[in-house]
Amino acid sequence: MPAKKELVKKGKGMKDILPEECLLRExxxxxxxxxxxxYGFEPIQTPYLEKVELFTSAIGESTDIVEKExxxxxxxxxxxxVLRPEGTAPxxxxxxxxxxxxxxxxxxxYYSGSFFRYERPQKGRRRExxxxxxxxxxxxxxxxxxxxxxxxxxxxxxxTGIKSFSLRLNSVGDKECRKNYQKELTAYYRKHAKSLCKxxxxxxxxxxxxxLDCKEEECAPxxxxxxxxxxxxxxxxxxxxxxxxxxxxxxxxxxxxDHHLVRGLDYYSRTAxxxxxxxxxxxxxxxxxxxxxxxxxxxxxxxxxxxIGVERALxxxxxxxxxxxxxxxxxxxxxxxxxxxxHKSLYVLEMLRKAKIPAKHSLSKNSIKSQLxxxxxxxxxxxxxxxQKEALENSIIIRDMETASQETVNLEKLTDYLKKxx
RNA sequence: GUGACCUUAGUUUAGUGGUAAAACUCCACUCUGUGGAAGUGGUAUCGGGAGUUCGAUUCUCCUAGGUCACCCCA
Numbered sequence: 001m002p003a004k005k006e007l008v009k010k011g012k013g014m015k016d017i018l019p020e021e022c023l024l025r026e027x028x029x030x031x032x033x034x035x036x037x038x039y040g041f042e043p044i045q046t047p048y049l050e051k052v053e054l055f056t057s058a059i060g061e062s063t064d065i066v067e068k069e070x071x072x073x074x075x076x077x078x079x080x081x082v083l084r085p086e087g088t089a090p091x092x093x094x095x096x097x098x099x100x101x102x103x104x105x106x107x108x109x110y111y112s113g114s115f116f117r118y119e120r121p122q123k124g125r126r127r128e129x130x131x132x133x134x135x136x137x138x139x140x141x142x143x144x145x146x147x148x149x150x151x152x153x154x155x156x157x158x159x160t161g162i163k164s165f166s167l168r169l170n171s172v173g174d175k176e177c178r179k180n181y182q183k184e185l186t187a188y189y190r191k192h193a194k195s196l197c198k199x200x201x202x203x204x205x206x207x208x209x210x211x212l213d214c215k216e217e218e219c220a221p222x223x224x225x226x227x228x229x230x231x232x233x234x235x236x237x238x239x240x241x242x243x244x245x246x247x248x249x250x251x252x253x254x255x256x257x258d259h260h261l262v263r264g265l266d267y268y269s270r271t272a273x274x275x276x277x278x279x280x281x282x283x284x285x286x287x288x289x290x291x292x293x294x295x296x297x298x299x300x301x302x303x304x305x306x307x308i309g310v311e312r313a314l315x316x317x318x319x320x321x322x323x324x325x326x327x328x329x330x331x332x333x334x335x336x337x338x339x340x341x342x343h344k345s346l347y348v349l350e351m352l353r354k355a356k357i358p359a360k361h362s363l364s365k366n367s368i369k370s371q372l373x374x375x376x377x378x379x380x381x382x383x384x385x386x387x388q389k390e391a392l393e394n395s396i397i398i399r400d401m402e403t404a405s406q407e408t409v410n411l412e413k414l415t416d417y418l419k420k421x422x
Numbered sequence: 423g424u425g426a427c428c429u430u431a432g433u434u435u436a437g438u439g440g441u442a443a444a445a446c447u448c449c450a451c452u453c454u455g456u457g458g459a460a461g462u463g464g465u466a467u468c469g470g471g472a473g474u475u476c477g478a479u480u481c482u483c484c485u486a487g488g489u490c491a492c493c494c495c496a
Contacts, residue, residue: 009469012487064494068423086496115496120423122490129496199493210494274496282496309496337455372457387455401457 013119013127020321024314025130029112031159032132032308036110039151041134044109046090048116049073049081058089058296060266062206069117083116087133088289088305089267089296095137096297106139112310124281124312133286133307140302142244145271145288146251152284152306153253156275161317165283167254168274170261171241172209173233175269175291181232182208192222212260228259240270267292271304283312329379331422334361335371337387342366344391348384348411355415357422359384376401382421384414 010016017025033043056066071083084090091109094100100107112132121127134151136144149167156162172178186208189196193204197216204211212223233241248255255273263272267289274285286306293301332352336345345363352359362374368385375383385397385406396414398421399406409417 009487069494117495119494120492121488122492125495131496202493213494284496307496312496335456339454366454368456369453373459374457376457383457385456389455397456399456404457406456 011127013121015126015128021314021318024318024321025310028159028310028314029132032112032155033110035151035154035158036134039108039147041108041110041151044091044094044111045113046084046087046094046111048084048114050084050090050093052080052082054089054093054296055082055085058092058265058267058292059086063265065117065265069119071116071118085115085117086265087111087113087115087131087307088135088303089292091135091305092137092289092292092301092303093296095301096293096299101138101301105137106144107137108134109137110134124283124309124315126311130310131307132310133305135303135305137303138301139304140290142240142271143247145244145304146247146253148286148304148306149248149255149273150251150253152275152286152308155308156284156313160313161320162277162283162313163316165275165277166256168258168261168276169245169248169255170258170272171230171233171237171270172262172268172272172287173229173237173270177233177237178229178269181227181229184227184232185209185211188227189222195219195222209262212262223260230257230259237270244271263287267295273306275308281312284308329381330358330360331381332357332359332418333371333375333378333380333383334359335368335375335383335385336361336363337366337368337385338391340388341386341391345386348386348396348414351411351415352418355419357415357418382418 052070052072055070059065061067065085070085073081073083075081091111095107110133112130114128114130116128118127119125132155134148136148149169153167156165173181186204189200189204189208189211193201195218196204197214197219199216200211200214200219203214211219212226214223230241245255258274261272261274263285268287269290270288272285272287274282276282284307286304288302288304290300290302292303293299334345334349334352336342342363345361349359349361360375360378360380362371365371365374368387372383380401383399383401385399387397390396390408390411394411395408396411397406397408398414398417
């Protein structure tokens with residue numbers, strides 16, 4: 001008996017993605033890619049580790065993400081790195097660092113991969129999560145915003161199996177408009193400070209825009225009458241937003257205006273949007289981030305983008321698949337019998353692979369009974385039985401699992417024969 | 423970071439202050455030449471640690487993990 005030892009388990013908030021979910025995710029990303037590529041987007045991959053300063057400057061020192069949700073590490077050389085908590089800042093960094101301004105503008109990129117936040121896990125939220133996102137860099141016109149929204153909308157519609165979701169839309173203005181608005185909002189809320197919930201008392205001091213996010217009933221009436229940012233937008237921001245709405249209308253993309261929608265990160269400007277399920281859970285979102293490039297490099301570069309949280313978007317589909325416990329039946333199962341046949345079995349399987357005939361097998365089993373049992377459990381339509389006799393004769397038995405009839409064919413003719421059958 | 427609930431075999435669950443049971447799965451054998459079967463066997467120091475007790479899987483505390491909500495966010 002080996003000594004018992006406690007298994008080292010996975011870290012908090014981490015998840016093993018098992019085969020069925022892996023396949024679902026791969027399919028989703030493939031579809032999403034195809035849609036993005038149709039519209040001229042190209043793939044990009046940025047490192048999972050970035051210098052900490054990229055995020056502290058871009059996202060904002062006083063945001064939760066920077067203050068408490070980053071995975072920090074220090075290299076032996078003393079470099080301070082973090083696991084990327086979001087995707088936009090790295091891509092803007094990559095654009096600037098690789099001189100992509102020399103390419104035809106705008107530069108349109110898509111990405112998919114993991115992001116990390118050190119948070120308490122809960123439903124639809126883990127410490128490592130996957131996003132599929134797109135970014136349009138170097139374009140200020142609202143057609144870019146519409147393009148991003150339209151593509152994400154299409155992905156949610158066509159690749160996720162989500163029945164009903166809604167697109168919520170708002171404009172948070174530029175730096176100037178927002179400054180004015182925030183002033184008004186703060187002044188308004190100060191007047192009602194006594195009747196606010198505890199959270200809102202705090203928000204009033206730390207992050208006034210978030211006041212609009214409060215779900216407490218006691219704050220609802222106050223929220224209802226609060227000044228709306230839309231009334232504080234400057235002319236150019238108003239026009240930008242108006243044009244976006246016109247384009248969305250013309251493209252048949254339903255949305256509704258949500259004056260309470262704000263984004264958490266400092267670098268956002270103008271367009272802000274979110275995709276929300278019936279239950280109110282957001283599984284995607286994004287916005288315009290014209291100030292971002294200037295914050296991290298001093299250069300001006302307008303940009304707009306958005307992303308979809310892969311696990312959230314696939315949750316309903318995964319649950320459905322689980323409840324159906326649908327197992328895809330396989331066509332062909334290969335059975336070997338006896339050492340001579342076993343030794344030659346990889347040769348036969350290679351024949352099948354080259355003929356592009358998918359076949360399962362259980363090479364490590366020896367008894368024909370157990371192999372047949374596995375074949376029928378997997379729902380195989382045909383089994384190929386390859387025993388000592390067949391190995392010597394260069395033949396193989398094809399067994400129809402439904403009718404239990406079988407016939408022997410020459411090994412050379414096997415692939416042609418099978419192709420006709422399936 | 424705050425709060426609530428949970429943790430017994432691979433899985434889903436029972437159970438008791440005197441060291442555990444079922445179903446399904448998996449593996450092995452019966453059984454190297456023909457399937458969904460059957461039989462037999464195997465798989466748990468009851469998440470980890472400490473305390474109370476003659477004795478703790480059961481009671482208490484701590485810790486870790488899970489689930490959910492808040493904060494925040496995807």
